[in-house]
Amino acid sequence: MNAIFIVAGKELRDTLRNRWALAITLIFAMLAIGISYFGAAASGTVGFTSLATTIVSLASLAIFLIPLIALLIAYDSIVGEEEKGTLLLLMAYPLSRSQLLLGKFLGHGLVLALSTAVGFGLSGLLIGVLSHEAGNWALYRAFGFFILSASLLGWVFIAIAYLISASVSEKAHAAGLALLVWFLFVLIFDLALLGVLVVTKGAVGRGLFSYLLLLNPTDVFRLANLAGFHAARAASGLTAIAPTGLLHPGRLSAVLVAWVVVPLGLAVWRFNRRKI
Amino acid sequence: MSGMAVQLQTVTKRYGALHALDAFSLDIREGEILALLGHNGAGKTTAMKLILGLLPADEGTIQVLGHSPTGAAALNQRRRIGYLPENVSFYDNLTGREALAYFADLKGIGRAARESLLAQVGINHAAHRKVKTYSKGMRQRLGLAQALLGSPKLLLLDEPTTGLDPLATRDFYAMLGALRQQGVTIILSSHVLPGVEQCVNRAAIMDHGRLLACGTLDELRQRAQMPLVIQVRGDWAGETPLQALADEGLPLHRVNGHHLELAVPPAAKLDVLRRILAESGVEDIDIATPSLETLYAHFSRQASVETAAEGA
Numbered sequence: 001m002n003a004i005f006i007v008a009g010k011e012l013r014d015t016l017r018n019r020w021a022l023a024i025t026l027i028f029a030m031l032a033i034g035i036s037y038f039g040a041a042a043s044g045t046v047g048f049t050s051l052a053t054t055i056v057s058l059a060s061l062a063i064f065l066i067p068l069i070a071l072l073i074a075y076d077s078i079v080g081e082e083e084k085g086t087l088l089l090l091m092a093y094p095l096s097r098s099q100l101l102l103g104k105f106l107g108h109g110l111v112l113a114l115s116t117a118v119g120f121g122l123s124g125l126l127i128g129v130l131s132h133e134a135g136n137w138a139l140y141r142a143f144g145f146f147i148l149s150a151s152l153l154g155w156v157f158i159a160i161a162y163l164i165s166a167s168v169s170e171k172a173h174a175a176g177l178a179l180l181v182w183f184l185f186v187l188i189f190d191l192a193l194l195g196v197l198v199v200t201k202g203a204v205g206r207g208l209f210s211y212l213l214l215l216n217p218t219d220v221f222r223l224a225n226l227a228g229f230h231a232a233r234a235a236s237g238l239t240a241i242a243p244t245g246l247l248h249p250g251r252l253s254a255v256l257v258a259w260v261v262v263p264l265g266l267a268v269w270r271f272n273r274r275k276i
Numbered sequence: 277m278s279g280m281a282v283q284l285q286t287v288t289k290r291y292g293a294l295h296a297l298d299a300f301s302l303d304i305r306e307g308e309i310l311a312l313l314g315h316n317g318a319g320k321t322t323a324m325k326l327i328l329g330l331l332p333a334d335e336g337t338i339q340v341l342g343h344s345p346t347g348a349a350a351l352n353q354r355r356r357i358g359y360l361p362e363n364v365s366f367y368d369n370l371t372g373r374e375a376l377a378y379f380a381d382l383k384g385i386g387r388a389a390r391e392s393l394l395a396q397v398g399i400n401h402a403a404h405r406k407v408k409t410y411s412k413g414m415r416q417r418l419g420l421a422q423a424l425l426g427s428p429k430l431l432l433l434d435e436p437t438t439g440l441d442p443l444a445t446r447d448f449y450a451m452l453g454a455l456r457q458q459g460v461t462i463i464l465s466s467h468v469l470p471g472v473e474q475c476v477n478r479a480a481i482m483d484h485g486r487l488l489a490c491g492t493l494d495e496l497r498q499r500a501q502m503p504l505v506i507q508v509r510g511d512w513a514g515e516t517p518l519q520a521l522a523d524e525g526l527p528l529h530r531v532n533g534h535h536l537e538l539a540v541p542p543a544a545k546l547d548v549l550r551r552i553l554a555e556s557g558v559e560d561i562d563i564a565t566p567s568l569e570t571l572y573a574h575f576s577r578q579a580s581v582e583t584a585a586e587g588a
Contacts, residue, residue, distance in 0.1 A: 006382055018369065084367075085361065086367060089379075090382075091330055092328050092354060093354055093379065093382040094352060094353075094355050094383060095382050096351055276325075276330050
């Protein structure tokens with residue numbers, strides 16, 4: 001059996017056993033159903049609203065939650081194993097550092113993708129049926145894309161977590177850095193961009209500005225999911241300024257894939273240079 | 277080169293300003309058990325990591341089972357090497373059997389071989405329990421089981437007897453003996469010298485990354501030229517026996533009226549023994565040759581005296 005799959009299998013088993021996978025799935029399902037059911041409470045009614053509204057609300061929540069979960073399950077992957085002493089032993093086996101990291105990525109990535117697919121997918125199906133949209137295939141496709149891109153977003157932050165884990169010498173530092181990364185991408189980045197926009201009174205070109213959004217994977221995810229819902233754009237904050245040409249879901253997915261590949265490549269590079 | 281399992285030639289490894297290994301050369305023959313002895317920080321673990329290819333050498337060349345440990349064939353090479361790190365640890369949430377299975381999979385070892393190893397190291401009764409419930413000794417046994425996966429040609433054992441009780445330590449050394457019979461080359465480091473003495477072919481004494489001495493126990497004794505201690509018991513009724521020897525300058529210590537100790541240079545052993553036997557009233561003789569512990573202390577002390585002299 002290939003070393004990568006052996007490592008992936010172990011990570012998968014670990015995450016299933018310590019109930020991380022179950023917890024994530026439940027959180028996702030509860031969020032989706034809760035948002036759909038109570039989403040319209042402000043207008044005085046409760047009940048299952050349409051999938052379209054659910055997707056727009058869920059995308060905003062997923063941006064907070066998925067990066068946090070991904071960072072949490074992966075931040076100690078290398079530095080944690082080193083502190084425990086298992087890394088030294090593993091590296092004496094016929095297993096290269098790249099194989100170890102890729103195996104972990106496969107395992108963690110599968111857990112997150114499965115949790116997203118099961119948690120969001122089942123509830124999406126339920127919402128579709130209960131809100132009498134069962135025949136609307138376009139909506140299912142949009143929800144399917146939401147699940148795929150949510151997995152991609154998770155993988156981005158798993159890769160970033162590995163880069164952190166391969167670069168620091170203490171687990172506590174990795175945890176701190178992971179939180180910092182979360183704050184930076186989820187909270188600070190948009191605020192900072194908004195600040196620049198206000199201070200420069202819009203002197204920064206709109207084109208350049210929207211490309212700056214690509215520097216934040218959570219914004220890319222937001223753009224990708226809101227692209228299909230023009231009504232939602234006004235309510236989607238900074239991403240509302242993006243030109244339509246940028247909003248092609250395929251192109252945005254490619255950007256997310258790049259956001260997975262680059263940090264993962266850097267993590268492999270850092271790990272290969274790390275002193276054990 | 278055939279006949280040599282591991283060759284280190286003038287290998288230097290630095291961590292910043294610290295020389296973990298300093299022009300260190302050592303050959304380890306196929307099928308021998310070699311002990312690496314030294315205080316903490318002497319370079320034993322670094323030497324093992326270099327042999328495993330976990331660290332690159334700054335200078336010098338290393339050959340392990342005929343290949344460079346960091347070369348292209350290195351990964352595959354590790355199938356033939358077993359390693360037990362100091363303070364081995366496992367994934368606490370796995371059972372002993374699952375932990376071993378993970379490592380066995382990485383080496384491509386099947387279930388039957390795994391199970392027989394669990395029995396061989398004596399933890400098959402606890403294999404269904406999580407590793408976090410294991411005592412230090414049981415972890416060490418599991419560590420040994422993983423090191424033995426795949427019948428390695430070369431075993432690197434870093435402080436293998438830490439945490440083992442005296443009986444388990446004896447069993448462990450017996451197992452090493454059996455492995456040597458099968459042609460396995462074993463390098464082990466240890467602080468507990470008395471047990472090591474009985475099982476190793478050669479010992480290499482290290483200090484600050486340098487090799488102070490290497491050889492069989494007899495060779496080390498020869499080099500150290502440390503005196504043997506001869507203990508004589510007898511009934512001398514108030515006389516002063518062996519006074520002639522004391523007069524010739526041999527240190528003679530009178531423990532009590534019936535018990536004498538003589539420190540004798542190795543070369544004079546037979547001559548002195550003859551003279552003792554010629555003495556009347558002698559009832560018993562014991563000869564204590566310098567133990568590995570004594571030799572280790574001797575070479576280490578000598579090195580620190582030299583270092584101090586260089587510094588002055």
